[in-house]
Amino acid sequence: MFWSVALGIAAAQLRHRRRQTVVSTLGIALGVGFFIATSSVMSGSERDLTQRLVDNAPHITVKDEFRKASAQPIFVAFPDGAVALDNTKPREYLRGIKNYAAKVEELSQHPGVVAEAALTGQVIVRYANKDVSASLAGIDPEKERLLTKVETDMREGSLMRLRTASQGIVIGNGMSVRLGLGLDDLATVVSPAGLVRRMKVVGIFSTGNLLLDEGQIYMLLKDAQVLLDKPFIANQIRIRLPDPNAAEGFAADIEARWGYRSESWQEVNRDFLGLFVIRNAITYSIVSAIMIVASFGIFNIISTVVLEKRRDIAILMSMGFRAADIQSIFLIQGVFVGIFGMVLGWGIGLVLLQMLASIEFTIPGMTEKQGLVLDKGFFQFGLGGLFALVSAVAAAWYPARKAAMVRPVDIIRGAA
Structure with a gap:
């Protein structure tokens, strides 16, 4: 019974401030859409380049x-010799x-x-x-x-x-x-x-x-x-090797046994692979900033509703609603905006992926035109959706907590 009432109250308050709700939802949706697009490009290009390194050369x-x-030999024979020898002719093999x-x-x-x-x-x-x-x-x-x-x-x-x-x-x-x-x-x-x-x-x-x-x-x-x-x-x-990821350890064993320099594909491309870590950190930081900015819209809506509905909150609490119930109502509003933004963001992400998949360009050093390699797996959509929900609930938590701290006696006395 409580949840049906709480859902009705949360939906009514969001409809009351329709314009702000739409803007906040679009902010979350754009954040999710751009997160999916950039994450798919980064993950796809990383996987493609790594696969090229693995396929086009020995492990x-x-x-x-x-x-x-x-x-x-002179240094082997006299390792602790006190006399330095210059211009020694090295043994050739x-x-x-x-x-x-x-x-x-x-x-x-x-x-x-x-x-x-x-x-x-x-x-x-x-x-x-x-x-x-x-x-x-x-x-x-x-x-x-x-x-x-x-x-x-x-x-x-x-x-x-x-x-x-x-x-x-x-x-x-x-x-x-x-x-x-x-x-x-x-x-x-x-x-x-x-x-x-x-x-x-x-x-x-x-x-x-x-x-x-x-x-x-x-x-x-x-x-x-x-x-x-x-x-x-x-x-x-x-x-x-059957498992490319085992190349580093296998190469170390070979070198320890025979002495010859044994280079795994990870060692040869270590600097190149290290760039992926830096690039991903920068990319996800930028996209995270977009989501955080969008979350402030949710924070603004719910904070405004709490200020405007203090009397309503007091009446609800006087009718028997507990502080946790009031907090749940405002958290539900954040979840609503997060879910709507997530679903709309998935649609925006699909449109962006279709647009990116059609792009072709020429890279210096390559004889054929290249396209963007995209990772369209569920992980990108799931992570973007989870990020939307978490940011929406996090933005709604503080004003919901403030609503739960309202003292109905003070509000009613002040109104009287």
Whole structure:
């Protein structure tokens, strides 16, 4: 019985100040709508960029180098020597990962782990009197298609043709356009060692990334070893895990065992991923400020109603309404405005998401037009709605408490 009466009184008071109620509801709705839109853009772009980092590169790269420089023999022999030695000639080591085939085999024994030995270096690709500097990756095509998305990015030919074609290479679409180099054409590849090979284009890929499309080529590991004059050498072991989030710990275990520098995708992109935290903090702070400003509208309405209805409050309390009942009536008003604002804000959020999804723009360094990647999950709408309700109730709490503290005897005496 009480709740039906309380709901009727709360609704009547909100209707009495219809204009202020509408303005406050719109304020909450706009806050929810912009919260959904900005949160969807931030979350979607973060998820998309993280997925690109995970899909387009190995989860772990083991390199033929060490995280800390090795101590020179003189300092090992005399660690506490009192005489300083300058201009000592450091010991030079043959670059490459020792016994890489056995290491790849051992890593591949782990369930779901894909491991591949690779040889990387810089070369020059020449065609029709034009030269382009490129990063070379000598790979195993069968494993590379599991490590990265290069196979799905192929526009012409196939990555697997490297196995069947003699002296084959796979190039990016940007390099193809820049050199006028087409599928099955023969290009001249020159290594820093001075070796020159005529190689056949067996595939052309397009990632949308200008740096990769213009400056990356692939060939078989054995062909790269011959071209770079590094027989039986690999300078990287590239690893993909079933769970990308486990890459950091797995890389630490590899480095502790073999000593070679092992970089997880999180380590390589740590600075980049750290920007997400700062960006999200700034974005949510701005949107939160919008919601707080909108809450002041609710605070203003209920405070005004409390001042105007002091006699009514006194009459209700004299009729048997308790202080908690009076407080509940005004809190219900805040909940009403919060619910109406939440529902209207969901509609505004959907409209904004449709508008944002239609936007396309060009990013420097990307060969294709890009659109906003949106996260349209329930979480964004649920969080925005919860924020609206919490802010509405919080704004209504203080004036509701003041209403509950009204002393009916003083009000009635003052009116008399």
